[in-house]
Structure formats: C-alpha cells, structure tokens
Amino acid sequence: MEYKTLGRSDLCVSRISLGTMTFGRTNTEAEAFEQMDYALAQGVNLFDAAEMYPVPTDPEYQGNTERYIGNWMKARGMREQVVLATKAAGPGDQVSYIRPDLHFDRVNLRQAVEDSLTRLQTDYIDLYQLHWPDRSTNMFGRLGYEHQPEKDGTPILETLQVLQELVDEGKIRHIGLSNETAWGTMKFLQLAELHDLPRVVSVQNPYNLLNRSLEVGLAEVLLREQVDLLAYSPLAFGVLSGKYLGGAQPAGSRLVEFPQFARYMTESGIAATEAYVALAQKVGLDPAMLAQAFVNTRDFLGANIIGATRMEQLKANIASVELRLEESVMAEIEAIHTRYTYPCP
Numbered sequence: 001m002e003y004k005t006l007g008r009s010d011l012c013v014s015r016i017s018l019g020t021m022t023f024g025r026t027n028t029e030a031e032a033f034e035q036m037d038y039a040l041a042q043g044v045n046l047f048d049a050a051e052m053y054p055v056p057t058d059p060e061y062q063g064n065t066e067r068y069i070g071n072w073m074k075a076r077g078m079r080e081q082v083v084l085a086t087k088a089a090g091p092g093d094q095v096s097y098i099r100p101d102l103h104f105d106r107v108n109l110r111q112a113v114e115d116s117l118t119r120l121q122t123d124y125i126d127l128y129q130l131h132w133p134d135r136s137t138n139m140f141g142r143l144g145y146e147h148q149p150e151k152d153g154t155p156i157l158e159t160l161q162v163l164q165e166l167v168d169e170g171k172i173r174h175i176g177l178s179n180e181t182a183w184g185t186m187k188f189l190q191l192a193e194l195h196d197l198p199r200v201v202s203v204q205n206p207y208n209l210l211n212r213s214l215e216v217g218l219a220e221v222l223l224r225e226q227v228d229l230l231a232y233s234p235l236a237f238g239v240l241s242g243k244y245l246g247g248a249q250p251a252g253s254r255l256v257e258f259p260q261f262a263r264y265m266t267e268s269g270i271a272a273t274e275a276y277v278a279l280a281q282k283v284g285l286d287p288a289m290l291a292q293a294f295v296n297t298r299d300f301l302g303a304n305i306i307g308a309t310r311m312e313q314l315k316a317n318i319a320s321v322e323l324r325l326e327e328s329v330m331a332e333i334e335a336i337h338t339r340y341t342y343p344c345p
Contacts, residue, residue, distance in 0.1 A: 001043025002321060006302050007201030007227050009174045011126055013083050015296060015321050017046035017230065019307035024064020025054035026254075026309050032068040033075075035314055040081060042318050046303050048204070048230065050087035050131055051116050052095050056258055059097045063119050070121035084120065085127035085230075087178055087204075088112040090134050091153055104134045104159040113171050128172040129204060132179040134159065139179040141263045141345035156187055160197040167198050176202035176230070182217035189225055202302055204230035209240055209276050209291050210264050210344040212337065219300050228302025231295050235317075236264040236344070240291040242277035245270070254309070264344045272340035279332050285323075292320035294333060 002015040018039040023032040036047070053065035066086060073079045088109055089095045091102045099108055116125065132139050134153035136146070166172045175198045177185060185203055192199045203222065205214055207229060214229070222229055235241055238254055244265065249256050255265070264273075280287040295304045306317035325333075 003043075003045075004228075004302065006127070006174075008199060009127075009201040011083050011174060011201070013046040013303050014044045015301075015303060016042075016044050016318050017048050017085075017303040017305045018044050019232065019305040020047060020049050020065050020069060021053045021055040022307060022309055023049075023054055023068045025056070025058075025061045029068050029071065033072050034311060035308065036069070036072050037076075038311065038314060039318065040078065044318060045081060046083045046085060048085045048305050049120075050089070050129075051112055051119075052087075052089045052098060052131065056260065057095060062098060063115075066116055066119035070119050074121050079122055083126045084122065085129060085176070086116050086120070086125055087129040087131040088116075090130065090132040092132075103153045104130055104162070105154040106158075106162045106165075109159070109162045109166070113166055117171065124170055125172045127174050127176050127202065128163070128166070129176040129178045129202070130159070130180075133181070133184055135184075137181055137184065139181075143345050156184075157191050157195065157197075160188065160191055160195070164197050174198070174201045176200060176204060178204035178230075180205065180218075182221050185218065185221050185225075185227065189227070200227055202228045202230050204232055204305070206233040207231035207295060207298070208234050208236045209294055209333070209337070210236045210269050210272055210340075211342075213342060213345070222300040229298070229300050230303050230305055231298070231301060232305045234292055234295045234304050234306065235288055236269075236273075236291075237261050239264040239269065239273055240276060241286075241288040242273065242280075245274060245277065252309075266344055268340055268343035272336065272343040275336045275340065276333070279329070279336065283326075283329055286316065288316060289320050289323055290325070290329075292317055293323040293325050294330075296321055296323075297325065297330070 003012050006013050049065050136148040136151035163175050188200050277287040280290040308314035
C-alpha cells in the first residue's frame with residue numbers, strides 16, 4: 001500500500017480508502033466486518049462514512065453505516081489504526097428527516113458531530129467533511145449553473161467558526177469539503193487564512209474516466225493550495241467495469257437494484273465506456289482495474305475511495321494500487337478522452 005500526508009494535516013492516509021456507503025442496507029453487519037478486516041489487513045487505513053449513509057438514504061437505514069463501523073472498532077480494538085472520516089449532511093428535501101432544518105450552523109453541526117460520535121463509539125473524528133454545499137450550486141451531476149445567492153445558507157465564515165470550536169474541544173481533528181466547487185474551496189481557504197480558522201485538507205468529489213470535470217478548475221486549486229482530492233465513484237457506479245454494456249442487467253448489481261443512480265448511462269457515457277473497455281481488453285487488463293489505476297495516477301489525489309458489495313470486488317479494487325499503466329496506455333486514454341471529453345456529469 002502507498003501512503004501520503006493529506007493536505008497540510010498530520011493525517012497519513014492510504015492511497016486506497018474504504019468507502020462504506022453500502023454498509024447497513026446492501027451489506028449486512030457481518031459483511032461490513034469482513035470488508036473492514038480485509039481492507040485493514042491490506043494496509044487501507046482511511047475509512048470514509050457519512051451521517052446519511054447507507055445510500056440510498058432512508059429513515060429506516062440512516063446511521064447504520066456509522067453504527068457498523070463503531071461496532072467493528074469496538075469489537076476489534078482498532079480505533080487508533082484507522083483514519084476515520086465522516087460527513088455532515090447539507091440542506092435538501094431528501095434528508096430533511098435527519099434534522100428538520102439542515103444547515104452548517106452551530107446547532108446543526110454540533111448535533112451532527114455528537115450523533116456521529118455516538119454511533120461511531122469514539123471520542124473524535126479524524127476528518128470531518130461537509131457533505132455538500134450550504135448554497136445553491138452545481139453538484140451531483142447538475143449542469144447549467146444558475147446563480148441563486150438568495151438561496152445561500154449559513155455563511156462560510158460562521159461554519160468555519162463552529163468547526164474551530166469542535167476542533168478546540170477535541171471532537172474533530174481536521175476538516176474537508178465534499179461535492180464542492182473551485183470557488184467554494186478557495187473561499188473556505190481564504191476565510192480560514194484571514195481569520196486563523198481550520199484549513200480544509202481535502203475535497204471529496206466524483207472523479208473517474210467518464211467525469212474528469214474537476215480538471216477544468218478545481219485541480220489547479222488542489223495542487224496550488226495543497227489540498228488533496230478524495231475521489232469517489234472511481235468506477236462511475238460500476239459502469240466502467242463494462243458489466244452494463246449491450247443492455248446487460250446483472251442480477252443484484254447496483255444500477256439494477258437502484259436505477260436512480262444511472263447518471264453515467266447516457267448515450268455518450270455508454271460510447272465512452274465501450275472505448276475504455278475495448279482499450280482494457282486490447283492491453284490485457286480488466287476494465288475496472290484500468291479505470292481504478294487511472295485514478296491512482298493523479299498527482300492531486302489524496303485517496304481513491306473504493307466501494308464494493310462483494311469481497312471479490314473489494315479485493316480487486318484494493319489491488320489496483322499495484323497496477324502501473326504504461327505510457328502508451330495513458331496516451332490512448334487521453335485520445336479517448338479527447339473524443340468523449342465530458343460524456344457524463
């Protein structure tokens with residue numbers, strides 16, 4: 001396993017991170033324990049969760065993911081071996097049941113942290129992330145930006161001040177963003193510097209062969225400001241494995257079980273996937289391994305968040321860290337990217 005220091009923090013994290021959003025709905029507690037046991041044994045130390053997990057979120061299941069992680073850490077005595085990351089939910093009708101008026105203000109963030117600490121059975125969270133912005137902006141595949149400042153929620157400065165209180169109290173160690181833009185990231189950094197408040201160390205955004213949009217603006221921010229990407233959806237909800245090509249509907253697969261996550265199954269997304277799968281087959285690689293290995297090459301990457309419902313998927317995803325893509329393969333990836341520059345949001 002490879003490791004690096006996340007941003008300007010003191011967190012040394014594995015290149016591969018264990019994504020846990022299926023724990024508590026798709027995966028049972030026993031299956032979650034098996035995944036965490038295996039990941040840790042392979043050197044994976046960054047476990048990423050969220051208060052709204054598992055996904056799809058639902059009042060019946062919400063919080064199960066953190067509960068499973070907490071139970072595992074208590075049973076195994078492994079809290080100090082894990083870099084624990086979780087997230088506070090932002091405003092939105094789909095999660096209004098978590099708290100009635102979700103924002104990143106003092107009341108909400110304090111309640112979110114306390115509830116997560118209880119479920120996780122720990123005194124502190126290593127990396128506390130804001131799951132999505134407290135304002136109207138493009139996220140979760142939305143295109144066509146519409147400026148709506150009247151929908152701005154908690155001022156960023158106020159959010160940072162609350163996070164400072166939580167750091168001072170020892171409840172969280174470092175902060176990160178998620179589903180954030182270049183402007184939002186820079187504003188958090190600017191205000192932190194001006195007011196001596198906690199500095200963002202990571203941004204968790206989607207990044208994969210079908211969605212390299214962050215390279216347009218956010219990548220420069222990450223590199224110049226020493227903030228690392230936690231890349232989620234490296235396989236585009238499994239699409240880049242090629243298992244859905246030709247109209248296939250594999251039994252038990254994520255998009256069959258939860259068709260609302262089919263954002264990468266556009267006409268151009270399918271065409272791009274066909275090209276990447278053909279390239280993988282030509283060079284003798286599993287398409288999923290090619291996709292994962294590409295994400296692992298990025299110099300702005302802090303960790304590649306892999307997720308799996310089955311152990312064989314988990315083992316392959318973790319093993320991708322050992323794969324080195326030849327320059328000729330990288331060149332062909334760029335040629336495909338030129339043809340399908342932005343096939344999916």
